[in-house]
Amino acid sequence: MHSDTTVFQKSRMPLYLQVAKLMRHQIESQAWGFGEQIPTLDELERTYRVSRITLRAALGQLEEMGIVRRTRGLGTFVAKDLSQERWFKLPTTLDELVEAVADLKIRLLPIEEGSSSRPAPSIACGELGPSYRRLLRVHYRDDTPYCLISVHVDGEIFDVAPQEFSSKPIIPQLVALRGVRIEQAKQTMRITVANETTARHLDIGVGDPVAHVCRTIVDDRNRIIYYAEIEYPAQMFQIEMDLMRSATPAPRRTRTTSKRRP
Amino acid sequence: MHSDTTVFQKSRMPLYLQVAKLMRHQIESQAWGFGEQIPTLDELERTYRVSRITLRAALGQLEEMGIVRRTRGLGTFVAKDLSQERWFKLPTTLDELVEAVADLKIRLLPIEEGSSSRPAPSIACGELGPSYRRLLRVHYRDDTPYCLISVHVDGEIFDVAPQEFSSKPIIPQLVALRGVRIEQAKQTMRITVANETTARHLDIGVGDPVAHVCRTIVDDRNRIIYYAEIEYPAQMFQIEMDLMRSATPAPRRTRTTSKRRP
DNA sequence: CTCAATTTGTTCGTATGTATG
DNA sequence: ACATACATACGAACAAATTGA
Numbered sequence: 001m002h003s004d005t006t007v008f009q010k011s012r013m014p015l016y017l018q019v020a021k022l023m024r025h026q027i028e029s030q031a032w033g034f035g036e037q038i039p040t041l042d043e044l045e046r047t048y049r050v051s052r053i054t055l056r057a058a059l060g061q062l063e064e065m066g067i068v069r070r071t072r073g074l075g076t077f078v079a080k081d082l083s084q085e086r087w088f089k090l091p092t093t094l095d096e097l098v099e100a101v102a103d104l105k106i107r108l109l110p111i112e113e114g115s116s117s118r119p120a121p122s123i124a125c126g127e128l129g130p131s132y133r134r135l136l137r138v139h140y141r142d143d144t145p146y147c148l149i150s151v152h153v154d155g156e157i158f159d160v161a162p163q164e165f166s167s168k169p170i171i172p173q174l175v176a177l178r179g180v181r182i183e184q185a186k187q188t189m190r191i192t193v194a195n196e197t198t199a200r201h202l203d204i205g206v207g208d209p210v211a212h213v214c215r216t217i218v219d220d221r222n223r224i225i226y227y228a229e230i231e232y233p234a235q236m237f238q239i240e241m242d243l244m245r246s247a248t249p250a251p252r253r254t255r256t257t258s259k260r261r262p
Numbered sequence: 263m264h265s266d267t268t269v270f271q272k273s274r275m276p277l278y279l280q281v282a283k284l285m286r287h288q289i290e291s292q293a294w295g296f297g298e299q300i301p302t303l304d305e306l307e308r309t310y311r312v313s314r315i316t317l318r319a320a321l322g323q324l325e326e327m328g329i330v331r332r333t334r335g336l337g338t339f340v341a342k343d344l345s346q347e348r349w350f351k352l353p354t355t356l357d358e359l360v361e362a363v364a365d366l367k368i369r370l371l372p373i374e375e376g377s378s379s380r381p382a383p384s385i386a387c388g389e390l391g392p393s394y395r396r397l398l399r400v401h402y403r404d405d406t407p408y409c410l411i412s413v414h415v416d417g418e419i420f421d422v423a424p425q426e427f428s429s430k431p432i433i434p435q436l437v438a439l440r441g442v443r444i445e446q447a448k449q450t451m452r453i454t455v456a457n458e459t460t461a462r463h464l465d466i467g468v469g470d471p472v473a474h475v476c477r478t479i480v481d482d483r484n485r486i487i488y489y490a491e492i493e494y495p496a497q498m499f500q501i502e503m504d505l506m507r508s509a510t511p512a513p514r515r516t517r518t519t520s521k522r523r524p
Numbered sequence: 525c526t527c528a529a530t531t532t533g534t535t536c537g538t539a540t541g542t543a544t545g
Numbered sequence: 546a547c548a549t550a551c552a553t554a555c556g557a558a559c560a561a562a563t564t565g566a
Contacts, residue, residue: 011467012323014542014552017274021455021469028454051544061274086452092354094505185505190348191453191471191496192290193283205273207283209453209471209496215505234453234471243356243447243477245507276541276553302531313555318533334532335562 016057019048023058027067027082028235034081038068088146088236090213094175094185101169107140108167125184126218129225131155135166138201146236148201151228174217174226184218189239198231209234270312278319281310285320289329289344290497296343300330350408350498352475356437356447363431369402370429387446388480391487393417397428400463408498410463413490436479436488446480451501460493471496 011018026032039047044055059076062068069079091097132152139147151170157180158165164173174180192212199206210231217226270280288294301309306317321338324330331341353359394414401409413432419442420427426435436442454474461468472493479488 010461010465011469012279012552013275013467013469016542018467018469022457025455025457053545054543057542092503092505093507097505182506187503187505189501189503191473191499193287195284195287199272203272205275205280206270207273207275207280211453237453239451239501241354241449241451243354243359243449244444245355274541278553304531314532315556316554319553321532332532333563334560335530335564337531337563 015050016054017061019050019054019058020061022048023062024067024082027078027080028085030083032078034078034083037075037077040075082235085235086238088232088238090189090211090232090237090239092239092241094171094182098172098175101171106169108137108169125186126216126222126224129154129156129223132227133158133162133165135170145202146232148198148231149228150230151226154223154225157225170226171217180225181220182217183220183222185216187213187215189213191234192231194231202231202233204233211237277312278316279323281312281316282320282323284310285324286329286344289340289342290347292345294340296340296345299337299339302337344497347497348500350494350500352451352473352494352499352501354501354503356433356444360434360437363433368431369405370399370431387448388478388484388486391416391418391485394489395420395424395427397432407464409492409494410460411490411492413488416485416487419487432488433479442487443482444479445482445484447478449475449477451475453496454493456493464493464495466495473499 023032023038026038027034032038038044041052041055045052048055059068059070063070065080067078067080067082068076070076089100091100132155134150134152136148136150138145139149153165153170153174157174157177160177161173175182190212191209194202194204194206194208194210196206198204198210199208202210204210211234213228213230213232215226215228215230216224219225270277273280285294285300288300289296294300300306303314303317307314310317321330321332325332327342329340329342329344330338332338353362394417396412396414398410398412400407401411415427415432415436419436419439422439423435437444452474453471456464456466456468456470456472458468460466460472461470464472466472473496475490475492475494477488477490477492478486481487
């Protein structure tokens with residue numbers, strides 16, 4: 001067991017994994033720059049107050065993931081630019097949402113389609129409709145999965161174009177549909193952990209942190225026409241917020257193609 | 263080592279900790295309700311495909327944290343309502359920000375005051391001013407820490423009322439200050455891991471997930487007058503977003519006391 | 525009160541992983 | 546690389562407490 005006055009006791013995670021996470025963060029935050037040499041084992045021993053073997057185990061983890069490259073007699077070097085891994089920015093308006101999924105090159109993979117599943121559980125506003133269609137799918141970018149979505153779409157609306165809804169992004173279609181008027185749209189973000197299913201589909205470990213987003217869209221009859229639960233690997237995830245935006249609802253139009261403000 | 267076809271292999275975290283996290287999530291999501299009995303060891307063995315000993319180690323973790331209570335011959339019961347732990351909602355507008363810190367009963371603890379520290383590193387807009395004052399502090403609610411803040415305030419502004427700035431929430435004072443006109447305010451949220459310092463102050467484990475918020479406020483001279491990096495324990499954290507809010511800046515007034523819309 | 529069913533707690537043997545010096 | 550100590554994980558059997566018949 002390790003020594004005494006460290007802060008590592010609180011967590012029962014193996015020491016070398018805790019250290020590996022701290023090192024990974026050093027690289028992510030560019031305290032240790034891409035391509036640069038990281039401190040020597042002697043220095044790291046003093047910094048983290050753990051044994052040499054523990055440090056080697058931690059570095060072994062990072063090397064296995066291709067994050068560092070070690071050469072005897074030379075040193076350890078950062079071999080992957082983790083500062084670029086946080087590319088996904090969660091849309092914070094309906095317009096952004098339409099733009100985002102339209103712009104990104106994503107591949108949709110239907111995984112399991114218990115087509116006529118139960119209505120959506122919810123922590124939100126609006127009333128449940130009589131029937132829903134459920135889709136479970138994974139979004140990819142460059143062959144790497146970046147989110148797992150479970151979505152319920154109002155039955156009547158889905159049946160207008162089942163093929164389209166099953167194979168393409170749903171939000172843009174909802175917004176474009178004549179006869180559908182979106183009255184409310186909200187989402188909530190929490191930090192949770194990956195379960196077996198999520199871990200498998202997102203290629204992460206069970207218990208790893210994920211961003212859990214819960215999104216609800218309500219039409220002018222006050223009916224929930226879209227309810228989605230989405231999970232993103234924490235490392236890829238980011239939200240940018242403009243604190244000066246108006247807190248009141250504002251313009252009704254969402255189909256607009258207007259870009260940024262002039 | 264454990265058997266075969268489980269998904270647990272990907273992570274090198276001890277199996278019992280992975281299981282503990284999954285069970286904790288069951289309780290948090292109220293799949294296992296407060297006060298209710300959770301499945302028996304035999305059932306859990308089949309569900310998670312792990313040995314009795316591993317389950318007991320996992321349950322031991324939860325019992326240690328007061329989350330479950332075990333009685334021989336009776337069963338294991340949920341002893342804490344984790345669905346109430348996610349009370350903190352990150353403000354998403356300047357108005358909310360002012361309201362939030364004003365409303366909450368918080369205790370501010372100055373911890374370390376390298377008063378005239380270096381200017382803020384930034385991933386944002388606006389220009390750096392000539393001098394900053396840095397404060398590092400922890401916010402408490404009911405004697406439990408819920409965030410660690412490192413904030414840089416423009417030197418000139420800080421010196422107007424150093425006592426006030428050091429001991430009270432900063433944002434409301436900035437907003438109320440005459441002669442200061444807030445032109446931009448943005449924040450970014452990421453999911454990172456607790457380092458030794460953060461873990462100590464927030465009473466969590468090293469490597470545990472935290473919500474990392476980076477907030478910048480710029481005045482009408484395009485100068486950064488406030489730059490903060492804030493860390494929240496992931497379990498307490500939540501963001502609620504209204505997707506229908508206008509994407510364009512909107513009203514300038516922020517000192518207003520107007521409540522919700524009528 | 526006793527009995528049986530249920531459920532958690534304990535122990536043994538064995539193997540591997542983690543951590544120190 | 547070695548010696549040592551402790552933690553993790555399995556399976557299986559057995560012990561002890563609780564409940565209700």
